[in-house]
Amino acid sequence: VKKRVSLKDIASHLGVSIALVSYVVNGREKEKRVAPDMAEKIRKAIKDLNYQPNFIGKSLQSGQTRTIGLIVADIANPFFSAIARNIEEEAKKQGYVVIFGSSDESADKSKNLVEVFLNHQVDAFIIAPAAGTADQVRELQNKKIPVVLIDRYFRDFTADGVRIDNFGAAENAVRHLAGGKRRRIAMLAYDTDLPHMQDRIAGYRSALKEKGIAFQKKWLALASYQHIEKDTEKALRRLLQPLQIDALFFATNSLAVAGLKKIKEWGIRIPRELAIVSFDRSEAFDFFYAPLSFISQPLDAIAKEAVKLAISGIQGKIVHKTTVLQAKLILRDSSK
Amino acid sequence: VKKRVSLKDIASHLGVSIALVSYVVNGREKEKRVAPDMAEKIRKAIKDLNYQPNFIGKSLQSGQTRTIGLIVADIANPFFSAIARNIEEEAKKQGYVVIFGSSDESADKSKNLVEVFLNHQVDAFIIAPAAGTADQVRELQNKKIPVVLIDRYFRDFTADGVRIDNFGAAENAVRHLAGGKRRRIAMLAYDTDLPHMQDRIAGYRSALKEKGIAFQKKWLALASYQHIEKDTEKALRRLLQPLQIDALFFATNSLAVAGLKKIKEWGIRIPRELAIVSFDRSEAFDFFYAPLSFISQPLDAIAKEAVKLAISGIQGKIVHKTTVLQAKLILRDSSK
DNA sequence: ATGAAAGCGCTAACAC
DNA sequence: GTGTTAGCGCTTTCAT
Numbered sequence: 001v002k003k004r005v006s007l008k009d010i011a012s013h014l015g016v017s018i019a020l021v022s023y024v025v026n027g028r029e030k031e032k033r034v035a036p037d038m039a040e041k042i043r044k045a046i047k048d049l050n051y052q053p054n055f056i057g058k059s060l061q062s063g064q065t066r067t068i069g070l071i072v073a074d075i076a077n078p079f080f081s082a083i084a085r086n087i088e089e090e091a092k093k094q095g096y097v098v099i100f101g102s103s104d105e106s107a108d109k110s111k112n113l114v115e116v117f118l119n120h121q122v123d124a125f126i127i128a129p130a131a132g133t134a135d136q137v138r139e140l141q142n143k144k145i146p147v148v149l150i151d152r153y154f155r156d157f158t159a160d161g162v163r164i165d166n167f168g169a170a171e172n173a174v175r176h177l178a179g180g181k182r183r184r185i186a187m188l189a190y191d192t193d194l195p196h197m198q199d200r201i202a203g204y205r206s207a208l209k210e211k212g213i214a215f216q217k218k219w220l221a222l223a224s225y226q227h228i229e230k231d232t233e234k235a236l237r238r239l240l241q242p243l244q245i246d247a248l249f250f251a252t253n254s255l256a257v258a259g260l261k262k263i264k265e266w267g268i269r270i271p272r273e274l275a276i277v278s279f280d281r282s283e284a285f286d287f288f289y290a291p292l293s294f295i296s297q298p299l300d301a302i303a304k305e306a307v308k309l310a311i312s313g314i315q316g317k318i319v320h321k322t323t324v325l326q327a328k329l330i331l332r333d334s335s336k
Numbered sequence: 337v338k339k340r341v342s343l344k345d346i347a348s349h350l351g352v353s354i355a356l357v358s359y360v361v362n363g364r365e366k367e368k369r370v371a372p373d374m375a376e377k378i379r380k381a382i383k384d385l386n387y388q389p390n391f392i393g394k395s396l397q398s399g400q401t402r403t404i405g406l407i408v409a410d411i412a413n414p415f416f417s418a419i420a421r422n423i424e425e426e427a428k429k430q431g432y433v434v435i436f437g438s439s440d441e442s443a444d445k446s447k448n449l450v451e452v453f454l455n456h457q458v459d460a461f462i463i464a465p466a467a468g469t470a471d472q473v474r475e476l477q478n479k480k481i482p483v484v485l486i487d488r489y490f491r492d493f494t495a496d497g498v499r500i501d502n503f504g505a506a507e508n509a510v511r512h513l514a515g516g517k518r519r520r521i522a523m524l525a526y527d528t529d530l531p532h533m534q535d536r537i538a539g540y541r542s543a544l545k546e547k548g549i550a551f552q553k554k555w556l557a558l559a560s561y562q563h564i565e566k567d568t569e570k571a572l573r574r575l576l577q578p579l580q581i582d583a584l585f586f587a588t589n590s591l592a593v594a595g596l597k598k599i600k601e602w603g604i605r606i607p608r609e610l611a612i613v614s615f616d617r618s619e620a621f622d623f624f625y626a627p628l629s630f631i632s633q634p635l636d637a638i639a640k641e642a643v644k645l646a647i648s649g650i651q652g653k654i655v656h657k658t659t660v661l662q663a664k665l666i667l668r669d670s671s672k
Numbered sequence: 673a674t675g676a677a678a679g680c681g682c683t684a685a686c687a688c
Numbered sequence: 689g690t691g692t693t694a695g696c697g698c699t700t701t702c703a704t
Contacts, residue, residue: 006680017691018681053681056401056681062683076420076421081414102424356673369674392696397680
């Protein structure tokens with residue numbers, strides 16, 4: 001049961017001062033004019049005693065933990081877990097570690113996570129903010145703690161953030177759906193005020209307009225995050241039983257998965273009777289008999305940029321800059 | 337730009353000693369015989385100044401960070417992200433936070449993660465160990481740092497762990513496949529020595545034996561984690577082009593997903609020509625024209641138990657106990 | 673019942 | 689070149 005070896009241990013082992021050892025450990029022997037042979041002796045001791053620096057001591061002193069707090073709606077959602085994977089990887093490269101939490105789109109849970117992460121002194125937050133969490137983000141900004149918003153954003157204030165052009169991506173997808181003879185194009189979206197979702201809806205409507213199709217209120221189906229299955233069934237039943245439309249645009253992959261279950265159950269023929277495009281990828285899309293067309297977000301780029309912004313913020317370069325990336329429309333059988 | 341308020345701030349604000357405040361903060365005022373009115377005053381100041389304890393200071397003193405390190409093969413894999421979600425939730429309940437990393441089934445990456453997490457002084461590890469990482473785990477045990485193995489385990493030494501009865505689950509699934517008239521039953525597994533995988537293979541062979549079917553070497557197809565797509569295609573081509581078997585058992589969901597892509601491409605009719613059962617769930621399984629039968633692991637129970645064991649370990653009750661849970665076979669169209 | 677002080681591991685300012 | 693020391697926020701022991 002050997003205790004971890006500390007700087008002090010090495011110092012007393014060698015009969016030198018702690019400071020010297022610290023300098024060598026941090027590779028500042030030149031700058032600090034440590035005698036070369038001394039440095040060599042210390043390096044040897046570090047190896048021999050298998051010294052591993054204690055981050056906690058460092059953290060207490062520096063106020064930095066080299067930890068990033070990641071809050072998403074649900075880490076089990078493939079969209080977020082893919083982002084988490086990329087964030088983790090990029091953070092590790094930069095010498096950071098990631099602690100994560102799922103908000104379930106609840107402002108309360110989010111608040112709790114923020115508090116817990118604050119107590120753990122994370123250096124920065126990367127958050128896919130749930131509705132009603134603007135205050136939490138603002139609060140962090142006030143405390144001068146870097147926050148980077150991903151996927152979502154807030155209209156009423158600026159923050160560091162990375163997201164795609166939701167309006168453009170949706171517009172493009174719906175433009176594609178309206179490209180042929182299909183004129184009755186519906187959308188299933190989340191029932192939330194979050195701007196990224198409203199942008200997708202706006203993009204949908206813009207494309208309709210562009211194609212000379214008059215938007216009909218009943219075409220916009222909404223489902224809540226909490227009751228996605230039930231709401232989706234109810235909303236789609238109105239549109240599909242009997243079939244009132246000839247194309248359908250899903251605002252997220254979870255909505256598409258929920259919707260496809262119903263579509264399959266009701267035996268609606270894709271794409272003959274109904275063309276489909278969804279936002280985001282899902283493994284499930286590949287196995288539907290008509291593989292789904294979808295909007296592909298550059299998850300790795302989003303993650304990399306988010307970590308980059310977070311670290312910039314930690315280094316004091318808070319820029320409140322939002323990076324907007326482009327998504328790609330991947331066409332497959334479901335919208336032929 | 338207000339600084340965080342510390343115990344010291346409260347103490348000097350009130351003109352009392354730091355110790356007193358510490359007692360009250362930790363709710364030990366009775367035990368420490370703090371005067372009731374004093375306690376009241378301090379509680380008020382804590383509220384007024386919005387004091388939040390600094391975990392780092394606590395950690396340096398206690399040696400505990402209330403952080404658990406989670407290492408899985410790939411957090412983006414739905415199986416692991418679902419576990420991560422449950423672990424996160426359970427850990428939070430117990431006042432712990434989770435940092436995570438993906439090993440990509442590489443012993444080197446795993447080692448690196450262990451080191452990083454050690455530097456961050458995690459109180460315990462929860463690991464789905466990659467092949468060749470037994471030494472890493474043993475090393476942690478030697479350092480008296482609690483480790484809980486999930487999903488996988490090692491034969492040659494005991495450790496805290498939670499997993500399912502892989503042998504039994506596989507045996508049961510294959511028994512089901514062999515229940516009708518199907519006699520040529522193949523399996524696609526990962527090419528690894530890891531016992532949990534070997535157990536699944538052994539279960540498969542045991543079921544064949546039980547059903548009086550002579551195992552054929554060519555029926556056991558193997559794929560490496562690193563080249564899953566290519567290996568799967570190659571291995572399955574041998575079995576399916578032309579069709580040499582009438583049933584196929586996938587050892588994981590990733591293998592099933594890779595395999596189904598080929599099966600779809602080659603137009604093999606499921607279940608008429610080929611019955612299928614897979615280990616683990618995937619959203620994709622629901623959308624295959626013949627929804628897949630699969631072995632359902634109790635992910636939430638695994639996660640809960642893992643966290644429980646980890647915390648027991650932290651509290652000094654290292655028991656080196658392995659909890660073996662039962663999986664459920666969910667039957668659907670693919671194996672009718 | 674309250675206060676003073678040491679010490680957890682580390683860095684940095686300063687002294688020699 | 690090297691050593692000493694204070695201090696980061698906290699808990700805990702020991703005085704008082």
